Amino acid sequence: MFSPLARTLSSAALVVLFAAACGGAQKPSDSSDPALETARPLKVVATTTQVADFARNVGGDRVTVHQLLKPNVDPHDYEPSPADMRAIGEADVLVKNGVGLEKWLDETISAAGFDGTVVDASQNVQIRMGSEEGHEEGHGEEGHDHDESEGDPHIWHNPLNVKTMVATIEKAFAAADPRDAAAYQANRTAYDAKLDALDADIARKIESVPAARRKIVTNHDAFGYYLDRYKLTFVGSIIPSFDTSAELSAKQVSDLVAEIRSTGVAAIFSEASLPPKTAEAIGREAGVTVVAGEDALYGDSLGPEGSAGATYLQMEEHNTDTIVNALRGTAA
Known part of the structure; x- marks a missing residue:
């Protein structure tokens, strides 16, 4: 006859053996x-x-990326879905653009119970303070509610800024x-080469435009x-x-029309995420062409899968060609 203690130990052993047999898919805690x-x-x-897109390029198959904003959705109009909240709560790393673009983020993180690492991809990027002020300042610590004094958040429209952004993302992934880490570094290095090639290609194409015609009017101040x-x-x-969300007054509309006429602007460029x-x-x-529809620029957002702006590299090539x-004055 087994004692009660022996029976208890035998039962415990069976439980351990059963768990080991059923738990083969779990990561061993101490495997050499x-x-x-x-x-x-x-x-x-x-x-x-x-x-x-940057996170996917740096992370490759070592990461799963849950993207909060959908293509052609204005960042200012975002409201989190239940799936977004679950993903945030379970995430190891959260990557944001920064420069106050995601003014809704702090409240969303708090509500989701996120306790991982927040990565501000704008760290070490030189932030421009607006075309009217005409100067640049460095961007320091993360986050306040967005206003014009934080500067222009559209930092990705310079591929050299993106190199800084992906370096920050790589560092955060390697720390987590x-x-x-070696895979993240290799992925970032490969993507850097593509960004350098993109930068050179854009410069070559823009230089083919006569200097007097290199004048731009856009839907909003996103391309500085x-x-x-x-x-x-x-x-x-x-x-x-x-x-x-800002709007022109009647006088500003009149002034802009006069400016377009006086400067000889060739076209006005609409954006895919904004009504034209x-x-x-x-x-x-003003008597000038408006570029809209399929040729519209991608400003605040990438386009959907299969579109001309489905990835960052495609977006900037499309914008440049347009x-x-x-x-x-040539056909697309």
Whole structure:
């Protein structure tokens, strides 16, 4: 006869054996053979379409990326879904654009119970303070509610800024997942080469436009980094702000039309994520072409899968080709 203690120990042993038999898919806690390990991917949440694309390029198959903002959705209009809240709560790393673009993020993180690492991809990027102020300042610590004093958040429109952003993302991924640090570094290096090639290609194409015709009017003030990098002149925007919720007054509309006429602007560029109605009205009054529809620029957001702006690299190539064709007066 077994004693009660022996029966208890035997039962416990059976439980352990059963758990071991059923738990083969779990990562061993102390395995000396890396081939036996089944590490799960790093769980990443990225706010904007752009930083999600950067995170996928840096992370490769070592990460799963949950993207909060959908293609062609204005970042200012975002409201978290239940799936977003669950993903945030379970994430290891959350990547944001920064420069106050995601003014809803702190409250969302708090409500989701996120306790991982927040990565501000704008760290170490030189932030421009607006075309009217004409100077740059460095960006320091994360986050306040967005206003114009924080500067222009559209930092991705200069590929050299993106190199800084992906370096920050790589560093954060390596800190959260040291075993895959070499893979993250290799992925970032490969992507850097593509960014350098993109930068050179854009510069070559813009230089093919006569200097007197390198003048831009856009839906809103989203392309300052691009214009600064490739030496185009910003004449004005339909929305007089970094924030798409602002509107022109009747006098500002009249002034913009006069400016377009006096400077000889060749075209007004609408954006895929914004309605072109006001741009088209101003274009008619000023007597210039409005680039819209499938040729519209990608400003605040990447496009959907299969579109000309489905990835960052595709977006900037599309924008450049559209701008160059319009300014040169050639068909797309």
